[in-house]
Amino acid sequence: MPYNLTNKTILITGANSGIGKAAAIQLARLGADVVMACRNSERGLKAMQDVIALTGSNKVDLLPMDLSSQASIRDAIDQFNDRHQQLDVLIHNAATFDHTLKRPVLTADGVEMVFATNHLGPFLLTHLLLDTLKANAPSRIITVASKGLMTYPFLDIEFDNLNGEHKFDMQYAYYHSKQAQVMFTFDLAERLKGSGVIVNCVRVGNVAIPDERLGHLPVWLLKVYAMKRKFAMTPEKMAETYVWLAAEPSIQNLTGGYFDAPNVPVKANKNAYNRETWKRLWDVSAKLIKE
Ligand SMILES: NC(=O)c1ccc[n+]([C@@H]2O[C@H](COP(=O)([O-])OP(=O)(O)OC[C@H]3O[C@@H](n4cnc5c(N)ncnc54)[C@H](OP(=O)(O)O)[C@@H]3O)[C@@H](O)[C@H]2O)c1
Numbered sequence: 001m002p003y004n005l006t007n008k009t010i011l012i013t014g015a016n017s018g019i020g021k022a023a024a025i026q027l028a029r030l031g032a033d034v035v036m037a038c039r040n041s042e043r044g045l046k047a048m049q050d051v052i053a054l055t056g057s058n059k060v061d062l063l064p065m066d067l068s069s070q071a072s073i074r075d076a077i078d079q080f081n082d083r084h085q086q087l088d089v090l091i092h093n094a095a096t097f098d099h100t101l102k103r104p105v106l107t108a109d110g111v112e113m114v115f116a117t118n119h120l121g122p123f124l125l126t127h128l129l130l131d132t133l134k135a136n137a138p139s140r141i142i143t144v145a146s147k148g149l150m151t152y153p154f155l156d157i158e159f160d161n162l163n164g165e166h167k168f169d170m171q172y173a174y175y176h177s178k179q180a181q182v183m184f185t186f187d188l189a190e191r192l193k194g195s196g197v198i199v200n201c202v203r204v205g206n207v208a209i210p211d212e213r214l215g216h217l218p219v220w221l222l223k224v225y226a227m228k229r230k231f232a233m234t235p236e237k238m239a240e241t242y243v244w245l246a247a248e249p250s251i252q253n254l255t256g257g258y259f260d261a262p263n264v265p266v267k268a269n270k271n272a273y274n275r276e277t278w279k280r281l282w283d284v285s286a287k288l289i290k291e
Pocket residue numbers: 013014015016017018019020037038039040043065066067068069092093094095096097117144145146147148204205206207208209210213235
């Protein structure tokens with residue numbers, strides 16, 4: 001990837017692990033100022049030290065940010081604004097997928113944890129950084145969904161069950177939150193047309209998850225992950241599509257796209273293109289972030 005990202009500032013969430021960390025390394029190698037937004041200071045610091053050691057970059061910053069907490073996101077962006085003058089690319093990589101969650105857990109903001117972390121957090125973060133991204137146009141936003149959405153062809157936003165009031169299943173809640181991210185991407189891309197800010201979504205497939213992140217799982221699930229890993233892509237390979245969306249000059253006018261690795265445009269399920277749902281989701285999300 002022969003991109004030169006010198007003088008570009010890129011913020012990536014969940015940068016201490018997996019695809020996020022691999023992308024941070026690749027972006028730092030290309031010369032970008034990389035801001036690693038991580039919820040756990042210890043894991044974040046260790047990852048930042050790894051990125052610096054592997055790339056030799058002195059332009060790596062660590063930003064504490066828990067995407068399930070609106071106060072934490074707001075605080076992180078205050079810190080970001082104190083330390084950085086610009087933002088060229090925002091990558092919403094972090095997400096929660098906790099198999100052990102058997103019932104809905106509400107965050108301090110009163111929002112179900114999975115929806116709060118995987119959809120509402122990115123929604124608020126985008127909102128807080130949008131003026132900076134516009135001021136730095138041409139600039140880019142990258143969201144992250146899942147190829148597993150293909151197994152839910154009729155999935156739609158359940159406005160009467162956002163907090164798992166009627167039913168809750170972790171896997172379903174995860175895909176529901178990812179479907180919300182896909183719709184948010186398409187909607188935001190439309191809203192930002194002409195602003196110089198492009199918005200695209202990556203559909204991540206089966207990517208290997210490091211063993212140390214799976215230790216808490218029951219034996220049967222460890223076996224499932226071991227089986228999945230035989231067919232998995234490496235985080236490094238997947239991260240190349242993040243980097244392409246962040247850096248490829250020929251796509252500066254391409255917005256509202258949805259991409260598999262390696263850089264292949266794909267279609268979302270039919271409901272993801274419903275503009276009435278986009279608007280309803282936007283309005284509900286705006287209300288939940290109290291803006
Ligand atoms: N791996 C796959 O097969 C696969 C498939 C489909 C989609 N995806 C998507 O790809 C993206 C990256 O996943 P990955 O495979 O790299 O997984 P990963 O190694 O588990 O990384 C997830 C990252 O998200 C962070 N995170 C979780 N909750 C957070 C919160 N409340 N606030 C801030 N950060 C939080 C984690 O931080 P901690 O270290 O603090 O937990 C970690 O850095 C995610 O959006 C995921 O949904 C992955």
